[in-house]
Structures are given as C-alpha cells and as structure tokens.
Amino acid sequence: MTARPDSVGSGGVALVLAGLTAFAPLPALGHAALVEAEMVAAIRLHAQFDTGEPMAAAQVILYAPDNPAQAWARGTTDPAGRYLFAPDPAVPGRWTVQVRQAGHGAVAYIDVGADDGAAPVVAVAGGGGPTGPLQRAVMVALVAWGALGTALYFRRRRRVHAST
Amino acid sequence: MHLPDGLLPVGMAAAGYAGSAALLGLSLNRIARLPDPGAAMPRAAMLTAVFFAVSSIAVPVPPTTVHPMLVGLMGVLLGWFAVPAILVGLFLQAVLFGHGGLTTLGLNGLILASPALIAWVVWRALAPRAPTVAAVIAGSGAAALALALFVTLVLLGLPADVDGAAERAALGVFVFAHLPLVLAEGILVAVVLRVLARVEPGLLPDG
Numbered sequence: 001m002t003a004r005p006d007s008v009g010s011g012g013v014a015l016v017l018a019g020l021t022a023f024a025p026l027p028a029l030g031h032a033a034l035v036e037a038e039m040v041a042a043i044r045l046h047a048q049f050d051t052g053e054p055m056a057a058a059q060v061i062l063y064a065p066d067n068p069a070q071a072w073a074r075g076t077t078d079p080a081g082r083y084l085f086a087p088d089p090a091v092p093g094r095w096t097v098q099v100r101q102a103g104h105g106a107v108a109y110i111d112v113g114a115d116d117g118a119a120p121v122v123a124v125a126g127g128g129g130p131t132g133p134l135q136r137a138v139m140v141a142l143v144a145w146g147a148l149g150t151a152l153y154f155r156r157r158r159r160v161h162a163s164t
Numbered sequence: 165m166h167l168p169d170g171l172l173p174v175g176m177a178a179a180g181y182a183g184s185a186a187l188l189g190l191s192l193n194r195i196a197r198l199p200d201p202g203a204a205m206p207r208a209a210m211l212t213a214v215f216f217a218v219s220s221i222a223v224p225v226p227p228t229t230v231h232p233m234l235v236g237l238m239g240v241l242l243g244w245f246a247v248p249a250i251l252v253g254l255f256l257q258a259v260l261f262g263h264g265g266l267t268t269l270g271l272n273g274l275i276l277a278s279p280a281l282i283a284w285v286v287w288r289a290l291a292p293r294a295p296t297v298a299a300v301i302a303g304s305g306a307a308a309l310a311l312a313l314f315v316t317l318v319l320l321g322l323p324a325d326v327d328g329a330a331e332r333a334a335l336g337v338f339v340f341a342h343l344p345l346v347l348a349e350g351i352l353v354a355v356v357l358r359v360l361a362r363v364e365p366g367l368l369p370d371g
Contacts, residue, residue, distance in 0.1 A: 059331065101334045107169065107171070147212055151206035
C-alpha cells in the first residue's frame, strides 16, 4: 500500500514537467544554445581597384534575383577585399552584388544555377578586370597618337589658310 | 575620382547628362563665335590626350590612391575648349580604362568641366594683378571644387541600403587623401604657365 502514493507522486511530477515544457518552448528552457553545422556552397568575392589594390572594408550589398529592390544581405569586405556569402540555393538566377567605398565601386552579377545535387553553376558578369600596364600604355599611346593627328591637322589647315 | 556605373540613381544620371549637354552646347556656341575657332584646336587635342592619360597614373596616398585631375590646368589653358576636351577625355577613360561609367558620364562631366570653367574665369580676373597667385588659386580651387561636387553627388545619391555612416567616414578619408593633390594641382598650373611663358609664349592662353 506504500507504493501507490509514490507512484501518484511521481506521476504528478511528470505531469507538472509536461505542463511546463508545453507552456515554455524548448529553447527557452534554461539558456541552452544549440550549434549545428552544415556544408553549403558559398561564393567569395574579391573586390579590388584596377591598380590591383584590394578594396578593404568596402560595403557589400547583395540583391537576390527575386527582389532586386531590397537588399538581401549587407556586409563589408575584409582587409584583402574579400567577402564570403552563401546564396540561397532556392533562389537561382542572377544575384546582384554592389561593392562600394567613398563613391567608388562596381556592380557585378553572379549567375547561380539551380542546385540539382551538383555544385551550382556560377558565372560572373560585370565588375571588370584589372588592365595590365602594357594594355594601359598601348591605350594611352593610341589616344595620344589620335590627339597628335588632330593637332597637326588643325595646324596644317591654319598654315594653308595663312598662305592662301 | 570618377563616379562609376550603377551606384547612383538613374534620375541623377539623367540629370547629369542634361546638365553636361547644356554646358557643352553653351561652350560650343561660344567657341563658334570666336574669331578663329580652330586656333586652339591643336592645344585642345593635345591636352585631351594628357587629361586622358593622367587618370591612369595612380599615386598611392595611404590608405587610398589618388590620380591627378588637371581640371584647373584644362580650364586655364583651354577656356571654353575645356568642356569638350574633358567630355571626350572622360568618354575615353570610361570606355578604355573603365574609370567612371557611361551612365555617369554626364555627372562626371559636370564634376570636372564646371570647375574648369570657373577656374578659367577666376584666373582671367586675377592674372593681370598676380599671375602666380592666380594660377595657384585657379588650379587648387578647381580641384577642391571638383572634390566637393563629387562628395556632394555621392551623398545625394546614397541609397537606403548603404550604411550611411560608413560611407561618410570613407568619404572623409577620401577627401583627406586628396588634399595634397589639391595643392599640387595649383602649383602645377603656376609651373606650367611659367614654363610656357619662357619656352613657347605662343601657347599661352590669352588672359
């Protein structure tokens, strides 16, 4: 006969516990924190000036393909001009990336393919690439050549005008 | 110091084009009224090439790099010709170097061409009395004005998504890094005018 109150008592405690857990959601019980980890496909941006210098601490603004009006995420590049983000695989399409600092910056578009088991296809458009010193020198030389031609043309025409 | 594509609202870019077109129309009109419109063409062509080329010279001023603008020099040496010269130079920079953008060409034109014209007016007013001081004021003043216009346009076009405080801080660093350049541009105008007066007085602008 001593077993009955015991069993009633333990049953009551269990009921109270059940009631507590029902009223308070699990994460609020105590201050337990859970950390889970999963591997996701991420994209790392490299932002640099055309001099090759990294854009450190530049602002990065991301726009998802389904909402080009509102920023999907914001952040800043690290000292090496890099920024890591994991696009939502449920939203494949053209992600817009804006990197800016003090009025300078670039907009790039990253095409993220649908995640069909394989790694999503990534293609970058825009943002440009750094021009090499030789390429720059040739472009400067060509423009200088054109300007010289223009200058000589107008000088010669004036001389012809003066002699006639 | 060029506004790139895609960072400013489309309305501002359109307004920039309208402003630049008005400025270009005015200056071409004034050039056509000159007694000999072709006279300054060789000088304008050569300075356009110089203006185009110097934007690829990056001078490291930690933590950023600056490049010479030559706005004051263009204004003083070219007068009304500075506007078409700067616009052509900016177009070539945008297309070939990727400095600035095609959508922001109008805004960049306003940022650089209007200080050039103001520098020319100021220089013409002051040069008869104090040539060197006038040259320094024209060169440095034009660079400072271009800097101020750039910063104003960036702040005006700041989208809501951008962290305004961080951008303002970055702009502050940017302006600070350009202060030596502002001084250098003024000295450059004075030196160039002095060298021209000694070597080739025919190339001197009519004050």
